[in-house]
Amino acid sequence: xxxxxxxxxxxxxxxxxxxxxxxxxxxxxxxxxxxxxxxxxxxxxxxxxxxxxxxxxxxxxxxxxxxxxxxxxxxxxxxxxxxxxxxxxxxxxxxxxxxxxxxxxxx
Numbered sequence: 618x619x620x621x622x623x624x625x626x627x628x629x630x631x632x633x634x635x636x637x638x639x640x641x642x643x644x645x646x647x648x649x650x651x652x653x654x655x656x657x658x659x660x661x662x663x664x665x666x667x668x669x670x671x672x673x674x675x676x677x678x679x680x681x682x683x684x685x686x687x688x689x690x691x692x693x694x695x696x697x698x699x700x701x702x703x704x705x706x707x708x709x710x711x712x713x714x715x716x717x718x719x720x721x722x723x724x
Contacts, residue, residue, distance in 0.1 A: 636662065637685065637686060638659050638662075638693045639693055640658070640659060640696045642700070643656050644656075654705075656701060656704060657701050
């Protein structure tokens with residue numbers, strides 16, 4: 618049972634190792650409202666690969682890289698969701714629409 622967990626962790630780590638997810642802020646213009654706001658997207662950055670490792674040290678290195686990748690997805694994803702909600706609210710507040718006209722949903 619323990620061996621299966623280790624093998625599963627290794628497979629996931631190898632699949633995820635070497636990448637981190639980072640939030641990127643972009644300027645967007647809404648022509649319907651005539652306002653420029655910001656939008657956060659997620660970008661994947663590839664880290665340099667591991668050229669030589671062996672034994673338990675290699676396993677520990679790959680597991681650590683997998684944990685870092687998963688943590689960057691969770692943290693960056695949270696930043697993007699919260700930031701985009703705030704930017705959507707900012708756009709909504711700055712949009713000179715007549716009352717009762719719905720705003721498009723955030724992108």
